[in-house]
Amino acid sequence: MRSAVVLVGGEAKRANGQEKYFFMYEGKTFISRLIGSLSQVVDETVLVARDPAQCTRFEDIEGVRCITDIRKGIGPIGGLHAGAKAAQGELVFVAACDMPCINPDVVARLFELIDGYDAAIPCWNKEMYEPLHAVYRRSALLAYLRSRGTRSLRGMVQNLRATFVPVQELRQYDPALRTFTNINRLEELHRFNASPDRGSGQKND
Numbered sequence: 001m002r003s004a005v006v007l008v009g010g011e012a013k014r015a016n017g018q019e020k021y022f023f024m025y026e027g028k029t030f031i032s033r034l035i036g037s038l039s040q041v042v043d044e045t046v047l048v049a050r051d052p053a054q055c056t057r058f059e060d061i062e063g064v065r066c067i068t069d070i071r072k073g074i075g076p077i078g079g080l081h082a083g084a085k086a087a088q089g090e091l092v093f094v095a096a097c098d099m100p101c102i103n104p105d106v107v108a109r110l111f112e113l114i115d116g117y118d119a120a121i122p123c124w125n126k127e128m129y130e131p132l133h134a135v136y137r138r139s140a141l142l143a144y145l146r147s148r149g150t151r152s153l154r155g156m157v158q159n160l161r162a163t164f165v166p167v168q169e170l171r172q173y174d175p176a177l178r179t180f181t182n183i184n185r186l187e188e189l190h191r192f193n194a195s196p197d198r199g200s201g202q203k204n205d
Contacts, residue, residue, distance in 0.1 A: 004042040005083030009050035021097040040104040048079040096132040105173035110135040119162040
């Protein structure tokens, strides 16, 4: 079984307090686009919100579960912990809610590439990778999160037995690497919607 975990619990400070998952792109909300893409390659999708009140924002979305952080106030690591505990699959694709162009073919390839590793993580170079667009082995993720209190995604990645997938190898599935585009601010959304080719992926730290 394959699972997906989507982190929706951010405070949206860089988006003027607006909820990024309800930003519109090509006539659909970010969250609708994400769920539609992921449904092609996973058996379940789990949304991780910061609290029960935020979960109510997704009550009308069919085919997903919404849970809340267990470890509060520690950012994406807290969402990963809750999502990994809730996921039913041993292999889990993790995504952020501000990525409206996730490509199901790229995700499927990451599931294939994890093989015997703890994680399959796209990378731009030795220092820049995509921990929130990656596939993890649930048991390894939980073992790490149980034993360490770090808030650092970088620290987590460096302590897992990961295979790092050069993004250039993924161009055969997504030539412009739009799958890695993340939109944090309203002005970025306006520019992205206005761009004729909508460019290549904007890299996450």
